[in-house]
Amino acid sequence: MTRVLGTVLAVVLIGFTLLGEWAAPYSPTSPVTAAWAAPTTAHPLGADALGRDVWSRVVAGGRSLVLTAIPAALAASVVGVAGGLAAGWAGRRTDRILTGVADVFLAVPSLLLALVAATRLPGSAAVIVATVCGGAPLTLRVVRDAVTQIRHTGYVIAARTRGERSVAILVREVLPAMSGLVGADLGLRLVIALQIAAALGLLGFGAAPPAPDWALMLRENMTGVALNPAAVAAPAVALGLMTTTLALFAQSTAHRER
Amino acid sequence: MTALRAFLTAIARALLLLLAVSAMVFVATELLPGDAAGARASNGATVEQVAALRAETGQDRPAWQRYTAWLGSLATGRLGTSLVNDRPVADAISQRLPASTALVVLALAFAGPLILVIGCWAGAGSRTRGTRTAVVTGLAAVPQVVLAAVLSALFAGALGWLPPVSLLPPGGSPLESPHLLILPVLSVALPTVVFGAGLLAGAVADTVRRPHAVDSRLRGTPTVLFFARDVVPFLLTPLARVVAISAGGLIAAATVVETLFGYPGLGSLLVTSVSARDTPVVQAVAMAAAAVVLGGLLLADVIAVLADPRRAPRPKRRAPRYLGVQP
Numbered sequence: 001m002t003r004v005l006g007t008v009l010a011v012v013l014i015g016f017t018l019l020g021e022w023a024a025p026y027s028p029t030s031p032v033t034a035a036w037a038a039p040t041t042a043h044p045l046g047a048d049a050l051g052r053d054v055w056s057r058v059v060a061g062g063r064s065l066v067l068t069a070i071p072a073a074l075a076a077s078v079v080g081v082a083g084g085l086a087a088g089w090a091g092r093r094t095d096r097i098l099t100g101v102a103d104v105f106l107a108v109p110s111l112l113l114a115l116v117a118a119t120r121l122p123g124s125a126a127v128i129v130a131t132v133c134g135g136a137p138l139t140l141r142v143v144r145d146a147v148t149q150i151r152h153t154g155y156v157i158a159a160r161t162r163g164e165r166s167v168a169i170l171v172r173e174v175l176p177a178m179s180g181l182v183g184a185d186l187g188l189r190l191v192i193a194l195q196i197a198a199a200l201g202l203l204g205f206g207a208a209p210p211a212p213d214w215a216l217m218l219r220e221n222m223t224g225v226a227l228n229p230a231a232v233a234a235p236a237v238a239l240g241l242m243t244t245t246l247a248l249f250a251q252s253t254a255h256r257e258r
Numbered sequence: 259m260t261a262l263r264a265f266l267t268a269i270a271r272a273l274l275l276l277l278a279v280s281a282m283v284f285v286a287t288e289l290l291p292g293d294a295a296g297a298r299a300s301n302g303a304t305v306e307q308v309a310a311l312r313a314e315t316g317q318d319r320p321a322w323q324r325y326t327a328w329l330g331s332l333a334t335g336r337l338g339t340s341l342v343n344d345r346p347v348a349d350a351i352s353q354r355l356p357a358s359t360a361l362v363v364l365a366l367a368f369a370g371p372l373i374l375v376i377g378c379w380a381g382a383g384s385r386t387r388g389t390r391t392a393v394v395t396g397l398a399a400v401p402q403v404v405l406a407a408v409l410s411a412l413f414a415g416a417l418g419w420l421p422p423v424s425l426l427p428p429g430g431s432p433l434e435s436p437h438l439l440i441l442p443v444l445s446v447a448l449p450t451v452v453f454g455a456g457l458l459a460g461a462v463a464d465t466v467r468r469p470h471a472v473d474s475r476l477r478g479t480p481t482v483l484f485f486a487r488d489v490v491p492f493l494l495t496p497l498a499r500v501v502a503i504s505a506g507g508l509i510a511a512a513t514v515v516e517t518l519f520g521y522p523g524l525g526s527l528l529v530t531s532v533s534a535r536d537t538p539v540v541q542a543v544a545m546a547a548a549a550v551v552l553g554g555l556l557l558a559d560v561i562a563v564l565a566d567p568r569r570a571p572r573p574k575r576r577a578p579r580y581l582g583v584q585p
Contacts, residue, residue, distance in 0.1 A: 104275060104278045104279075107275055107279070107506075107551065107552065107555065108279055108282065108548060108551070109506050109507050109509065109510035109547070109551065110510070111510035111511070111513065111514070112509070112510040112513075112544060112547055112548070113282070113286070115510075115513060115528060115529065115532050115540075115544075116282075116283055116286045116287060116532070116540060116544050117286045118532050119286065119287050119532050119535055119537065119540050120286070120287065120535070129286075133282075191399050194401065195399075195401040195402070198401045198403045198404070199401065199402065199403055199513075199514050202403045202514060202517065202518065203513065203514065203517050203529050203532075204517075204529070204533060205532070205533070215403065218403055218407045218518075219518075222407070222410065222422065222423075222518060223422075225410050225411055225414050225415040225422045226414060226415055226418060226422055228415075229411040229412070229415025229416045230411075232407050232408075232410060232411040232415065233407065233408055233411035233412075233415075235407070236403070236404040236407035236408050236411070237404070237408070239401060239403070239404050240400045240401065240404040240405075240408075243399040243400060243401055243404075244396045244397075244399045244400055246399070247395055247396060247398070247399030248392060248395060248396050248399070251391075251392070251395045252392070
């Protein structure tokens with residue numbers, strides 16, 4: 001029940017972020033008032049350097065980040081689940097090699113990897129690379145632990161005795177049993193992807209002006225923080241709410257599944 | 259003898275990891291599509307000019323030759339010259355090093371004790387453990403950019419107590435103007451505290467369940483004495499490891515904070531070099547950062563051996579499941 005609720009809330013949150021542009025009262029990309037105008041009733045969060053309405057930009061600004069983060073999180077999850085299934089099912093040497101490789105990737109800070117990858121790749125591709133390298137090893141660990149437990153359950157042993165092939169057992173018997181765990185884990189990878197995307201966006205490797213984008217807004221509005229603090233605080237709070245909510249739901253689901 | 263063997267294992271492991279990281283950095287900077295010669299000559303250079311530039315920088319050789327040559331020059335301390343301004347990379351790094359060191363050392367000094375306190379708080383509650391873990395999880399999910407922005411909006415914006423940018427006077431030491439360091443240090447340290455506390459909480463929870471700790475609680479030892487005598491001494495090894503891992507995250511985190519506050523350290527050097535596609539500088543800074551990370555882990559391994567010589571350092575680092583991004 002809570003799992004359904006959590007999933008619905010996560011989908012609604014992401015849905016609002018994706019469709020937020022329609023709810024913006026003003027154009028998020030063109031000037032509508034004075035530069036760095038303080039909050040008024042017409043512009044509840046004031047204006048930025050070009051006089052654009054901050055509220056409209058915040059409402060519209062999560063879309064590009066989420067659209068970058070979702071494929072990155074999916075990629076990390078797919079790689080991690082595949083690796084975890086292989087390591088947990090095969091055991092022994094395969095397990096040692098795969099977890100060893102995962103440890104190597106975990107030793108490197110993800111943001112450092114993202115930056116190095118951004119030397120050549122466009123920002124969104126660098127987010128995917130870094131999320132896969134930094135997130136997939138964690139998924140691999142979680143899935144591997146789950147598989148080593150599931151492989152000794154009765155229905156898996158029954159399937160093996162029937163003579164089914166390993167891949168068929170993994171896809172038809174093991175994976176469905178872990179769907180909740182994998183779903184919760186996907187939520188956590190989404191948090192990582194959002195963190196990396198936000199950091200890269202702030203460093204100038206994300207959305208290009210004049211797009212409304214939370215990370216870009218932080219970068220642009222920092223110079224006017226003394227004139228209109230809301231222009232910096234608002235996108236920050238929006239991003240923080242999003243990641244915190246996702247993490248809490250994913251974490252509580254993961255606990256229950258384990 | 260066992261201790262010596264454990265040391266050697268730890269050193270070999272760190273070197274092997276460093277080699278693996280160097281391969282990652284090389285692949286990311288040299289083998290991914292798009293190359294520096296093409297980017298550098300993009301404004302109206304002919305095909306021949308690009309080819310000549312490639313030959314000049316050795317980019318027409320096979321990848322493995324370039325990799326071994328690069329490794330060799332790294333090992334002998336030749337970091338090359340910048341593609342953008344032809345200055346030696348070593349100069350650029352040594353110029354930025356003091357500011358970065360000040361930032362990271364101060365942040366660690368601030369974060370270390372707090373990691374211990376909050377880790378104990380999050381790990382020790384028996385009935386409230388779930389809530390406390392949730393608090394740490396929720397806080398750990400807050401992106402560092404968010405924290406830095408909120409701190410800045412509050413202290414530099416709404417309250418006006420601190421300057422919004424931390425540009426240092428040319429040639430000046432960061433320690434001469436400590437008020438410029440407050441926002442950067444806090445923004446780097448606080449996510450580290452949450453991350454480290456989350457890691458440490460597991461070790462704390464294990465320690466308070468040990469027989470001597472349970473006994474001590476039943477005897478009614480005051481909380482402060484209980485932690486000081488029965489818990490913290492057992493946390494030395496995990497704490498060293500947590501601080502080492504967090505220190506690695508600090509260096510990556512510094513890129514965001516230095517850029518946001520205009521603080522002239524290695525992090526902002528890395529960011530400007532990445533956007534200028536200045537490969538030699540990116541490689542050198544990334545390898546330096548990786549070396550610090552792995553050096554920290556090695557140090558933690560050594561501390562583990564010294565604390566308990568019978569046990570070799572455990573190669574597995576437990577990463578928190580809810581995280582992944584080091585702050």
